[in-house]
Amino acid sequence: MPKSQPDAYQEFIKGLWRENPVFAQVLGMCPMLAVTNSAVNGLAMGAATFFVLVASSLLVATLKQWIPRQVRISSYIIIIATFVTVTDYTLQALVPAIHKELGAFIPLIVANCLILGRQEAFASRQPVGLALVDALGMATGFLFALLALGSVREILGEGALFGVDLFGPNFEPWVIMVLPPGGFLTLGLLLLFFSWLAERRQKLAERLAEMEVEGS
Amino acid sequence: MKHRDPKLLVQPGPLLKQPLTTSMAMRDVLIALAPATLAGIWMFGLGALLVLLASIAGAMLTEWTFLPEDKRRDQLANGSALVTGLLLGLTLPPALPLWMAFLGGTVSIGLGKIIWGGLGYNLFNPALVGRAFLLAAFPVAMTTWSAQTGSTDFFQVAASNLAAPLMHLDYDGVTSATPLGLMKFQQQSTALWDLVIGKTSGCIGETSGLLLILGGLYLAFRRDLDWRIPVSILITVAAFASLLFLIDPDRYPGPLFSVFSGGLLIGAFYMASDPVTSPLTPKGAWIFGIGIGLLVMLIRVFGGFPEGVMYAILLMNAATPLIDRYTQPRVFGKGLKSPQGGHQ
Numbered sequence: 001m002p003k004s005q006p007d008a009y010q011e012f013i014k015g016l017w018r019e020n021p022v023f024a025q026v027l028g029m030c031p032m033l034a035v036t037n038s039a040v041n042g043l044a045m046g047a048a049t050f051f052v053l054v055a056s057s058l059l060v061a062t063l064k065q066w067i068p069r070q071v072r073i074s075s076y077i078i079i080i081a082t083f084v085t086v087t088d089y090t091l092q093a094l095v096p097a098i099h100k101e102l103g104a105f106i107p108l109i110v111a112n113c114l115i116l117g118r119q120e121a122f123a124s125r126q127p128v129g130l131a132l133v134d135a136l137g138m139a140t141g142f143l144f145a146l147l148a149l150g151s152v153r154e155i156l157g158e159g160a161l162f163g164v165d166l167f168g169p170n171f172e173p174w175v176i177m178v179l180p181p182g183g184f185l186t187l188g189l190l191l192l193f194f195s196w197l198a199e200r201r202q203k204l205a206e207r208l209a210e211m212e213v214e215g216s
Numbered sequence: 217m218k219h220r221d222p223k224l225l226v227q228p229g230p231l232l233k234q235p236l237t238t239s240m241a242m243r244d245v246l247i248a249l250a251p252a253t254l255a256g257i258w259m260f261g262l263g264a265l266l267v268l269l270a271s272i273a274g275a276m277l278t279e280w281t282f283l284p285e286d287k288r289r290d291q292l293a294n295g296s297a298l299v300t301g302l303l304l305g306l307t308l309p310p311a312l313p314l315w316m317a318f319l320g321g322t323v324s325i326g327l328g329k330i331i332w333g334g335l336g337y338n339l340f341n342p343a344l345v346g347r348a349f350l351l352a353a354f355p356v357a358m359t360t361w362s363a364q365t366g367s368t369d370f371f372q373v374a375a376s377n378l379a380a381p382l383m384h385l386d387y388d389g390v391t392s393a394t395p396l397g398l399m400k401f402q403q404q405s406t407a408l409w410d411l412v413i414g415k416t417s418g419c420i421g422e423t424s425g426l427l428l429i430l431g432g433l434y435l436a437f438r439r440d441l442d443w444r445i446p447v448s449i450l451i452t453v454a455a456f457a458s459l460l461f462l463i464d465p466d467r468y469p470g471p472l473f474s475v476f477s478g479g480l481l482i483g484a485f486y487m488a489s490d491p492v493t494s495p496l497t498p499k500g501a502w503i504f505g506i507g508i509g510l511l512v513m514l515i516r517v518f519g520g521f522p523e524g525v526m527y528a529i530l531l532m533n534a535a536t537p538l539i540d541r542y543t544q545p546r547v548f549g550k551g552l553k554s555p556q557g558g559h560q
Contacts, residue, residue, distance in 0.1 A: 172384035176352040
């Protein structure tokens with residue numbers, strides 16, 4: 001598909017930055033706040049969501065002609081739930097320790113509004129290829145956000161990253177960071193940081209446009 | 217005519233313009249706090265002074281960083297960041313690592329004030345936001361109280377003060393429990409005179425009851441604070457404590473102990489009365505003060521912590537907009553129903 005090539009790139013890149021599910025759309029907050037007390041947990045949750053989102057988008061985009069409009073939401077949920085069950089059992093078999101820590105939040109991926117939102121808003125209206133690219137972008141953006149939050153909280157809360165000690169034995173852990181308030185605080189500060197970056201970028205773009213107008 | 221959430225209450229005329237500005241009010245607070253601050257430094261040594269300076273530096277640097285360039289000079293000169301930093305520092309334990317005090321100042325101004333829109337827009341007392349953050353983040357460091365050094369080793373700075381950023385060092389000095397801690401966990405009382413003049417361990421600026429009251433009276437006479445708030449807090453605490461004392465004198469401390477111990481006086485005079493985060497109306501001030509007094513005693517007597525002034529004030533801060541909404545005076549000529557009666 002040479003013609004849709006630039007389009008596909010845009011659909012992928014928007015999930016990473018401009019329409020990032022966490023920093024721009026503020027979706028999927030429940031797993032975002034609940035399981036990101038360490039980088040590993042954030043990564044595992046991100047990977048699980050990644051698989052479910054990509055697989056469901058692919059299937060929904062493939063099957064969209066045969067899904068009746070009236071029952072589309074329940075059909076999406078059944079598709080999503082299937083992949084969540086697969087993920088749940090896979091994690092339980094491969095990494096039982098992490099599965100235990102994530103607890104109820106793996107089954108709860110079914111109710112993640114990011115996934116259902118992509119099915120309803122994108123996968124059910126676009127060709128399979130674009131839906132796949134969109135899901136890949138969104139899932140990567142979500143994974144990145146979970147990893148960022150988990151890393152910040154683990155570094156400050158336990159002085160480690162992925163379980164590797166960073167500061168030596170005298171480190172004073174910030175207890176609040178591994179507790180729920182730390183999740184809210186870190187998320188808020190990250191949102192602040194990313195919207196500040198976005199605003200700066202926009203101002204820069206505006207100034208460039210002005211200069212171009214003046215130049216011509 | 218009427219706003220649901222007033223920021224300014226205009227009473228019927230005649231009105232007199234008061235020459236009171238933010239910087240004057242802040243200067244009065246600094247004057248009022250000076251005796252208790254100097255006493256705290258004298259009693260806990262050079263380390264306490266360093267903690268105060270670190271917390272002030274954190275507050276002022278954050279204020280400077282996040283203000284627009286054209287407002288920096290004015291806002292820093294009016295001293296509100298200085299007062300916030302100082303108040304935070306006075307409620308920290310004297311052997312706290314300096315980087316934690318600095319971080320506390322940063323959080324006070326950043327999360328307590330700037331993020332709400334700056335001076336006058338914050339819902340919670342900034343200094344207490346910083347302290348609550350520190351207590352939640354570093355519970356051990358924030359509840360390790362060093363004994364008073366006295367005049368002989370004034371220049372001895374506790375090793376824990378000088379811990380490198382993000383690190384902690386073992387608390388080497390003589391530690392001793394606060395009067396409230398002794399009372400809660402060991403059923404041991406402290407002599408009243410020691411509480412009044414401040415010969416106990418505790419936060420840098422909370423120990424000397426007498427000097428705090430003196431400063432508070434100065435503020436009340438200068439009309440910088442609403443006298444109803446500290447008075448209602450102290451009366452409520454004293455009444456609650458008397459009641460408990462009458463029920464079981466062996467288990468509960470008397471009213472004077474309750475008033476003079478812990479951070480009650482510094483909280484009542486300097487933090488609860490912060491005009492930004494307390495109700496505007498006289499009736500609201502009474503409700504606010506009584507609420508704080510009740511919460512303080514509930515936390516002290518039935519809660520897990522020995523001291524609850526900080527949480528009590530923060531909780532009532534959250535209720536301030538609601539109190540303001542329901543205690544507005546009747547608008548002249550508008551009938552007897554409250555402005556919220558929904559009949560306009």
